[in-house]
Structures are given as structure tokens and as C-alpha cells.
Amino acid sequence: MTLLTLREATPATSGRKASTLAHLQRAGFDVPDGFVIPLSEYRRHHTAEPRPLHRPDAALQAAIEVHLSRLLGGADEGFVAVRSSSTTEDGSHSSGAGQHDTILAVRGTHAVAAAVARCWASLRSPRAMAYRDHQPTPASGPPAMAVLVQRFIDADVSGVVFTHHPRVIEATHGLGDPLVSGAITPDSWTLDDTGITSRRAGTIRSRLDRCGDTLRLTPLPAAQRPCLDDVTVRELDRLGADITTVLRYPADIEWAISRGRIHTLQARPITAHLTGPERHADRPCSLGSPTAGVPASPGSATGPTRVLTGPRDFHRMQPGDIIVCHTSDPAWTPLFAHAAGIITEAGGTLSHAAIVARELR
Secondary structure: OOOEEHHHOOHHHHHHHHHHHHHHHHOOOOOOOEEEEOHHHHHHHOOOOOOHHHOOOHHHHHHHHHHHHHHHOOOOOOOEEEEEEEOOOOOOOOOOOOOOOEEEEEOOHHHHHHHHHHHHHHOOOHHHHHHHHOOOOOOOOOOOEEEEEEEOOOOOEEEEEEOOOOEEEEEEEEOOHHHHOOOOEOEEEEEEOOEEEEEEOOEOOEEEEEEOOEEEEEEOOHHHOOOOOHHHHHHHHHHHHHHHHHHOOOEEEEEEEEOOEEEEEEEEEOOOOOOOOOOOOOOOOOOOOOOOOOOOOOOOOOOOEEEOOOHHHHHHOOOOOEEEEOOOOHHHHHHHOOOOEEEEOOOOOOOHHHHHHHHHO
């Protein structure tokens, strides 16, 4: 049974997410160390006799235990993050942002094996299949899933750097899942070569942290906002520029700061720009009162509005509707290709749903 250290990962063995992080780690960037359950293990488990959720078999669990012990100094001595690295994500035209599962703060061999099964199963989730169905270029073969197991970072602040004009940094206190899932409106900074050109305060009322073996949302005192000072914003901008130079393409970079250190958690090609076509800009606005917001996928659209409160309302949506909702996480992906537009109360321009919406516009 051969698993790979993160440093050994390649696109052919481990998918693009893991192999890109391996490239950055070899280049000297601070990437949390880990190991990879390669694509070959997914294929072996999914062509053999069926198992419940295709849970890793005894041989793979034994290999996981050995690699966990090497990574952490004991299989039960620390926490890891278990991340998907499929053949269908982090491409130059299709990010797959948020379409597969990531499981945070996992401890112990059995819990890691269960998380691997979840990652594998997410390749066939309704949102992932709907996303693949709307890609302009069909995959060259059946999709497969490698799984990346990394040291878990107890983040003080997390966020995303977008390195293409306009350069944008979004951040939140604690772990970054509320930001990338679109659950909160993060603090945001826009930069150019002269420095910071604009700042926008988010609506961050709580933070997600690990508390023992669980993740917990806790209220955030107003005095703790904003979450980054200008020095750190500029440092993150430099990190984005350095990663762009190494990868040789503009990147969408997820990061976390813990005890003053910036860790790079993911770097994928930018698949769609933040700016978009200004269609119908000459049409007069017929609204009774002006409305304002931040465009995550710019453009113009008309259609009947449909207020949806969550997945249980999805059946009410009709093609051409403009969806109005509190927030749209990746579970909403099946609706994106059929909606004329989406208006959310919360969310940033670099959330997973926003990235996918820009790809599909």
C-alpha cells in the first residue's frame, strides 16, 4: 500500500490541488505538511466489491495509521484537515470551488478513514455532478478523487487572496469556512501597485474555531474588527505576487494566519475575472428606490424574483428566476445555470459560490 508525502504529489498521482501545494512547498512556501491518498486508491476501491460509502479497507486504514503517526508523532496526537483533490477541480477553466468536501479538525485513524470516505462520496454529490454537467469541455476520463491529509491549522485569521486585477484580499476571524461558504460578508481590501486603494468592512458577528474535537461558532466583540492591519494586508499581497510568479498564472489563494505565521492552504488558477460585461447599462432603472450592493459576478439581468430560504425550496425555482436568499453555499450550484441572477444578503466576492457563478455567467 503506497501513500505519498505531500512533497511527492504530482497531477497524475494526486490531482491538481495536492500537486500545486506540493510545488509551492518545494519552492519554500509555508504549506502545512501532509500526505496523499492517491487517485489509484479511489479507483481500486470503486472497482472492487461494493462497501458502505466505499470506506477505506483494512490495508488502506493501516497505511493511514502509519502516515498519521509520522506526520503527527502519533496517530491520535493531533488534528488534521482532510481535503479533496479530484481530477475535476483546480483547472484553468473549471475550479470546482466548494463542490467537494473538506473535513476539518479530524483526529485519529478511524476518523480520518471516515473523512476519506466522505471526500470520495462527494465526487458523486448532486452539486458536483451538476457542476461537471455544465462544464464546456468534457473530462478526458471518469472523474477520480485523491485525498490530501494535512496538519490542521488553528487559525487566528483566514481568508483569500485574488491576484488578478483588481487584486482583492478578503478575511475573517478564525477558520475560513464561513468566508468561502458565503455564510458571512468578510472584511475586504482592494490593491494595486501603489498599495491599498480601498477598504470595506464586513459583517462578521461570529468566528469559527476548534474547541476540543468540535468546531464552534462564538460571538465576536465589535472591538476585534477589522481582522487585519495594513501591514499584514500588504504582506498577503506580496505572498500572492510571489505565488503567482512561481505558478506562472494569476491565482486564487486560500490562507490562514496562526501565531503570526501565514500558511498557504490552497492555490488554484483564476477561472473568471471579478469584472464583467456591463450589459444594458443604458436602460433606466425602474425601481421605486435605489438599491446598492457589491457585485460578485457583475452583469445585468431581468426576471421574476424568487425568495428561497434553503435547499428545501429549490423545487420552487423556475428557469429565468432571479433568486433572492440570505446566502448561497455550494449546495446551490445546481440552480446557478438556470437562474437569471442571484441576490444574497451575505457573502463575499471570493466565496466558492461567487467563483462558480462567475464561471457559469
